[in-house]
Amino acid sequence: MASIFNPKILEIRHQVYKPVGWIINKIYTVTFNKWFYQLKASKHFDEITLQRILLYKFQALLPNHTAIYYDKNISHKNIKKLKSKPDFLLWKNDYTEWYVIEVELINHSVNHIDIQLKNFYEGDYSDVDGITDYVNSKVKTMFNQISFKEMLINTQPKIMLISDRIHPTWYDEFQKYECYFATLQIYVDDDENFLYRIGGEFPQEYSTFTYCNFDKRIRALEIDNGNFFKNAGYNSGDKVKIYYRFEFEEWRFMEYGDKSYLEYLEDIPPLDMTIKRYKVILNSKKQIHLVK
DSSP: OOOOOOTTTOOOOGGGGSSTTSEEEEEEETTTTEEEEEEOHHHHOOHHHHHHHHHHHHHHHOTTEEEEEOOSOEEBSSOTTOEEOOSEEEEETTSSOEEEEEEOOTTSOHHHHHHHHHHHHTBOOOOHHHHHHHHHHHOOSOOOHHHHHHHHHHOOOEEEEEESSOOHHHHHHHGGGTOEEEEEEEEEOTTOOEEEEEEEOOOOOEEEEEEEEEETTTTEEEESOTHHHHHTTOOTTOEEEEEETTEEEEEEEEEETTEEEEEESSSSOSSOTTOOEEEEEEETTSOEEEEO
């Protein structure tokens, strides 16, 4: 599997697994039949590397959104001397919402992060033409400048903080900025193949959703709302392709009396056995995703 890492930034060898504190945890993947080890950011990579991975993966993570590096200062609306550069600008392709994104590592100070988030939350976005011209010079896909400008004028950006891990104190510290929190964690196996695990409050592209509970006794997911799959066109006994961590597996939708289940067709479901509650999402592409 090809890596996008610069070897000068990240050197991975088998001996890095041995020192205490370099590996946070590990996960077993049924698909690859192997263990992947989570890399500790402070030991293995820096903020720029995390940014590169995100930009490379945004299209897969959010197919109905567009993201670009945003290398322009955003000034505070009341204190013009206070300026900060975010890492990304992200917007939905129907131009109904947009995000200013800051990427940080867990070992960065609260004060350092707070200054930037405050500036973005209270930022001056009145230069609609300037922002639009800059984005138009960077974007490589179809771009409607008129709709983009209308979005800037009519909606305020949402603020998102992405990190390798979210420090427990950040929720209390940064909720005043109505901040969205998301994670991107990096895992590697013994053959230096990479696996990326996302979590948190990334924008979801769904038209409907329900919840389900994993029942270890029968190795099945009990669905809260059985009509979810009926409305999606499935009948009891039908096979369903479910996307989990961006790979699909086949399950079977089954009804037993007043209860509905998703039964995995192989021996062991490819789930995190420590998680009981999941969300099932039907997105705008009519794909069904399972998320924690």
